[in-house]
Amino acid sequence: MFMSEIKIDGVQAIINANKHLEGALLPILHGLQDQYGYIPEVAYQPITEALAITLADLKGVISFYHFFRTTPPAKHVIQVCRAEACQAMGGRQLEAHAKQKLGVDWHGKTLDQQFQLEQVFCLGNCACAPAVRVGDEVIGRVSPERFDALLEELQTEVVEVKL
Amino acid sequence: MSRIFISLDTTSNSLGANELAAWFARNHADVDVVRTGSRGMFWLEPMVEVETANGRVAYGPLSTKELAEAVDQGLLQGSEQPSSYLGDIEQHPYFASQQRLTFGRVGLVNPMSVDSYIQHDGYQGLANAIVKGDQAIIDDVKASGLRGRGGAAFPTGIKWQTVADCAADQKYIVCNADEGDSGTFADRMLMEGDPLSLIEGMTIAGIAVGATKGYIYLREEYPQAYKILNAAINDAKAKNWLGDQIQGSAYSFDIEVRLGAQAYICGEETSLLNSLEGKRGEVRAKPPLPAIEGFLGKPTVVNNVISLASVPTILAKGGDYYESFGMGRSKGTMTFQLAGNLKQTGLVELAFGITLKELLTTYADGSYSGRPLKAVQVGGPLGAYLPESQWDTPMDYESFMAIDAMVGHGGIVAFDDTVDMGEQARFSMEFCVAESCGKCTPCRIGSTRGVEVIDKIRSGDNPDQNKELLADLCDTMFYGSLCAMGGMTPYPVRSAMNHFEADFDKKEVH
Ligand SMILES: Cc1cc2nc3c(=O)[nH]c(=O)nc-3n(C[C@H](O)[C@H](O)[C@H](O)COP(=O)(O)O)c2cc1C
Ligand code: SF4
Ligand code: FES
Numbered sequence: 001m002f003m004s005e006i007k008i009d010g011v012q013a014i015i016n017a018n019k020h021l022e023g024a025l026l027p028i029l030h031g032l033q034d035q036y037g038y039i040p041e042v043a044y045q046p047i048t049e050a051l052a053i054t055l056a057d058l059k060g061v062i063s064f065y066h067f068f069r070t071t072p073p074a075k076h077v078i079q080v081c082r083a084e085a086c087q088a089m090g091g092r093q094l095e096a097h098a099k100q101k102l103g104v105d106w107h108g109k110t111l112d113q114q115f116q117l118e119q120v121f122c123l124g125n126c127a128c129a130p131a132v133r134v135g136d137e138v139i140g141r142v143s144p145e146r147f148d149a150l151l152e153e154l155q156t157e158v159v160e161v162k163l
Numbered sequence: 164m165s166r167i168f169i170s171l172d173t174t175s176n177s178l179g180a181n182e183l184a185a186w187f188a189r190n191h192a193d194v195d196v197v198r199t200g201s202r203g204m205f206w207l208e209p210m211v212e213v214e215t216a217n218g219r220v221a222y223g224p225l226s227t228k229e230l231a232e233a234v235d236q237g238l239l240q241g242s243e244q245p246s247s248y249l250g251d252i253e254q255h256p257y258f259a260s261q262q263r264l265t266f267g268r269v270g271l272v273n274p275m276s277v278d279s280y281i282q283h284d285g286y287q288g289l290a291n292a293i294v295k296g297d298q299a300i301i302d303d304v305k306a307s308g309l310r311g312r313g314g315a316a317f318p319t320g321i322k323w324q325t326v327a328d329c330a331a332d333q334k335y336i337v338c339n340a341d342e343g344d345s346g347t348f349a350d351r352m353l354m355e356g357d358p359l360s361l362i363e364g365m366t367i368a369g370i371a372v373g374a375t376k377g378y379i380y381l382r383e384e385y386p387q388a389y390k391i392l393n394a395a396i397n398d399a400k401a402k403n404w405l406g407d408q409i410q411g412s413a414y415s416f417d418i419e420v421r422l423g424a425q426a427y428i429c430g431e432e433t434s435l436l437n438s439l440e441g442k443r444g445e446v447r448a449k450p451p452l453p454a455i456e457g458f459l460g461k462p463t464v465v466n467n468v469i470s471l472a473s474v475p476t477i478l479a480k481g482g483d484y485y486e487s488f489g490m491g492r493s494k495g496t497m498t499f500q501l502a503g504n505l506k507q508t509g510l511v512e513l514a515f516g517i518t519l520k521e522l523l524t525t526y527a528d529g530s531y532s533g534r535p536l537k538a539v540q541v542g543g544p545l546g547a548y549l550p551e552s553q554w555d556t557p558m559d560y561e562s563f564m565a566i567d568a569m570v571g572h573g574g575i576v577a578f579d580d581t582v583d584m585g586e587q588a589r590f591s592m593e594f595c596v597a598e599s600c601g602k603c604t605p606c607r608i609g610s611t612r613g614v615e616v617i618d619k620i621r622s623g624d625n626p627d628q629n630k631e632l633l634a635d636l637c638d639t640m641f642y643g644s645l646c647a648m649g650g651m652t653p654y655p656v657r658s659a660m661n662h663f664e665a666d667f668d669k670k671e672v673h
Contacts, residue, residue: 022459023421025441030383030422051441064443065424067383083345084540087590088503088578089531121427121544121594123384124342124351125174126502126576127205127509136386140177 002037074116085126172201180209200356203510215241269356288478306482308494313467334374341430344543346574350468364471493559542571545651547658584663606649623669
């Protein structure tokens with residue numbers, strides 16, 4: 001789970017741990033998003049100072065990449081593959097089902113902040129398409145029924161954490 | 164104690180391999196479970212291989228319930244009784260007929276162990292390379308005829324020579340592990356199943372050109388490969404196969420893994436280098452070539468995972484050996500990846516020259532759905548859609564170029580007859596809208612216009628005129644784009660139009 005509280009010390013520690021690297025910016029952004037789930041705005045100034053880049057440079061990089069976010073994500077981010085091998089196995093139907101089931105479009109979050117739907121172009125799981133990824137887990141042969149079961153599994157996990 | 168092997172490959176796990184391993188941990192803690200890469204026969208995953216006095220015996224595909232039954236029936240003794248019994252998987256025709264030069268160890272070794280790698284003949288190439296020295300290594304790679312497996316098929320030896328001939332205080336080896344093409348997973352399987360062959364290949368490249376630092380630019384979408392690569396690198400460092408004065412030689416080399424951030428264009432080598440430098444992944448104009456001015460302006464080898472992982476075999480067995488496989492100017496083996504609507508999906512490593520039809524029938528055994536196949540996209544999202552009349556084309560770079568198609572990274576995505584090729588063409592344009600780096604107008608704006616024009620054609624709005632417009636637009640993108648993203652998006656679009664024009668007609672609603 002992501003850290004919900006953002007302290008400037010924590011941000012600075014991530015920057016300091018990476019700033020000596022050649023091409024340090026992406027490792028820093030990954031470090032921040034791993035920790036907090038997104039790139040918090042309080043990190044902008046310390047990053048630009050550490051790397052001697054402008055705010056425009058930084059924002060340009062963050063916005064270039066689909067992966068980086070500047071707002072907190074929902075509890076579970078569900079990535080549905082939209083690429084060709086998945087299309088060949090019913091991926092378009094799965095996309096439609098996922099949107100309808102969650103009541104959101106791409107990048108949308110459910111009202112209860114439990115789920116967020118993201119598109120992804122290929123997970124390298126093209127041999128057992130269609131594919132879905134949640135966190136570091138990739139799931140294959142995802143029928144609409146399997147998708148619904150996945151949502152249930154994720155929700156039960158939530159309950160377990162609370163107990 | 165019984166020893167069994169279960170794949171830790173992403174696709175095997177996506178079908179339940181982790182659950183099988185967990186089942187053993189819960190119910191048979193006495194069994195030694197070794198996690199390996201996958202054999203690449205995914206319709207049989209998740210699979211369990213059992214070590215017996217007569218070699219390995221395989222079972223699959225297995226659910227945990229079936230596994231429990233199979234163990235009761237003697238799976239751990241290699242019994243033939245369980246219905247999932249497959250016998251020696253290497254005797255399976257799908258596997259036995261392959262020529263696994265680069266994937267020889269995948270499925271056999273513990274990918275995170277140098278000891279296991281060396282037991283299976285690993286590091287022989289590097290040992291030879293240390294003795295041979297720079298120019299002799301490059302001569303071997305030239306003699307092998309190896310051409311880059313990332314898509315552009317540029318001769319690897321010539322690229323290395325260019326970097327070697329540059330005088331510079333620092334040079335780099337950058338491995339392109341962005342593998343963004345839909346339908347491809349060979350890089351992933353190799354990095355998860357035998358990452359040390361990539362690490363060895365990069366180290367050899369470093370010695371050849373005089374580079375001491377390597378980066379693996381890995382797509383963020385591959386979290387499992389990230390973990391395994393790092394574990395393998397750490398073991399190699401601990402055993403002095405990476406680091407200072409490798410195995411007591413004069414050569415030093417280090418590798419770091421860097422993650423991308425979900426941008427298809429970062430697979431293009433100059434965009435990749437910008438990304439690695441911490442910039443927007445915009446494509447650079449060439450020249451200068453990355454070989455001369457690459458990462459941080461220094462001479463840099465950029466090679467695909469499979470290109471680099473093919474090098475240890477070349478150094479261990481000789482350039483001539485590798486060159487004896489293949490046809491024409493396409494030498495060695497290609498790792499074909501069978502994906503999409505196919506029954507027997509997986510990885511097939513074979514010498515160039517097999518036809519697409521043989522791959523679709525002999526290996527894949529037809530469609531997954533049981534319906535007739537209609538179109539096959541080869542070479543990723545920028546590759547052409549091929550109708551059945553072209554499936555006899557031999558899979559080699561030149562033959563494919565002759566039909567306006569490309570082998571690319573070897574991905575083969577099959578569609579059955581329910582596919583709507585108008586929709587596929589629209590997606591190709593939509594993908595270009597989403598993934599264009601934005602640097603040139605034909606790609607950035609042209610793709611948006613492309614989506615609109617295809618929508619008009621498909622809704623019956625002046626279809627003839629709009630088809631002409633689409634053809635013009637494809638020409639503009641083809642001739643006016645800086646890189647293959649905008650330049651080759653016309654391939655799938657045009658091929659869909661040329662071979663499946665009826666699919667672009669307005670759908671009659673009954
Ligand atoms: C849009 C685009 C995407 C590419 N994606 C990849 C990729 O994911 N992996 C790769 O190895 N090469 C990719 N390439 C090719 C690289 O630019 C480059 O040719 C390759 O990394 C060189 O290595 P090789 O000679 O070993 O193939 C791509 C090219 C373009 C134009
Ligand atoms: S063709 Fe597209 S991706 Fe390539 S440089 Fe131009 S805008 Fe960027
Ligand atoms: S196309 Fe969906 S996983 Fe590759």
